[in-house]
Amino acid sequence: MDNRLFFPATQRNRHCIGDVLSRIIKTNGLILEIASGSGEHGVVFQKRFPRIIWQTSDPELVHRESISSWINYEDLNTKMPQPIFLDVEKIPWKIPLNLINSLQGIICINMIHVAQWPSTIALFKEAGKLLNKEKFLMLYGPFKIGKQHTSQSNYFFDKSLKMQNSLWGIRNLEEVSAEAKKNDFFLEDIISMPANNFSIIYRKVS
Numbered sequence: 001m002d003n004r005l006f007f008p009a010t011q012r013n014r015h016c017i018g019d020v021l022s023r024i025i026k027t028n029g030l031i032l033e034i035a036s037g038s039g040e041h042g043v044v045f046q047k048r049f050p051r052i053i054w055q056t057s058d059p060e061l062v063h064r065e066s067i068s069s070w071i072n073y074e075d076l077n078t079k080m081p082q083p084i085f086l087d088v089e090k091i092p093w094k095i096p097l098n099l100i101n102s103l104q105g106i107i108c109i110n111m112i113h114v115a116q117w118p119s120t121i122a123l124f125k126e127a128g129k130l131l132n133k134e135k136f137l138m139l140y141g142p143f144k145i146g147k148q149h150t151s152q153s154n155y156f157f158d159k160s161l162k163m164q165n166s167l168w169g170i171r172n173l174e175e176v177s178a179e180a181k182k183n184d185f186f187l188e189d190i191i192s193m194p195a196n197n198f199s200i201i202y203r204k205v206s
């Protein structure tokens with residue numbers, strides 16, 4: 001059955017996110033993608049970085065079914081693992097040991113503003129436990145900087161998020177980075193991306 005979902009933003013941001021990844025993915029190994037959504041990013045990045053194993057995840061069954069359909073549609077079944085259930089707040093994360101051993105980085109695209117703040121706290125806590133020294137955690141999405149929105153469109157986007165769920169909203173980069181620091185990450189890079197988004201690269205200290 002074809003359960004593919006189509007998230008239009010992935011069409012617009014896949015290439016520029018891939019360009020950032022091409023700077024930080026250096027070796028073989030496994031990338032764990034948190035909140036993979038439709039799976040469109042996953043299959044695109046698996047094809048762009050064929051030496052990497054791209055492990056998708058999502059808490060929603062409908063999303064995991066979409067990811068599986070995308071893997072099938074792109075004929076990646078022999079290369080790319082099936083998505084796993086992962087809700088960042090259900091800690092400790094249940095990740096198979098063989099995946100953890102080859103983990104070189106974690107990426108989380110457009111999640112922390114559509115989840116409550118404890119999700120961000122849990123994300124850093126668990127990623128900090130899983131990642132070894134010099135491994136990366138990359139976030140992509142809109143952020144406030146110095147508690148200020150970086151554009152008027154983000155201001156309105158933030159308002160619309162809070163109308164959908166009062167616990168959602170665009171996060172302050174400084175508060176996110178404070179969580180990173182608590183969990184032994186340093187802020188390596190802040191990269192401005194199209195449409196007032198950012199790629200934020202955190203790196204494990206030890």
Ligand SMILES: C[S@@+](CC[C@H](N)C(=O)[O-])C[C@H]1O[C@@H](n2cnc3c(N)ncnc32)[C@H](O)[C@@H]1O
Nearest residue numbers: 007035036037060086087088089109110111115
């Ligand atoms: C806006 S979508 C982004 C999906 C995809 N990363 C993309 O950029 O198209 C937000 C995603 O976050 C996931 N999500 C929400 N809360 C989550 C949580 N607590 N743990 C993991 N994923 C979560 C949703 O299931 C959804 O797939």
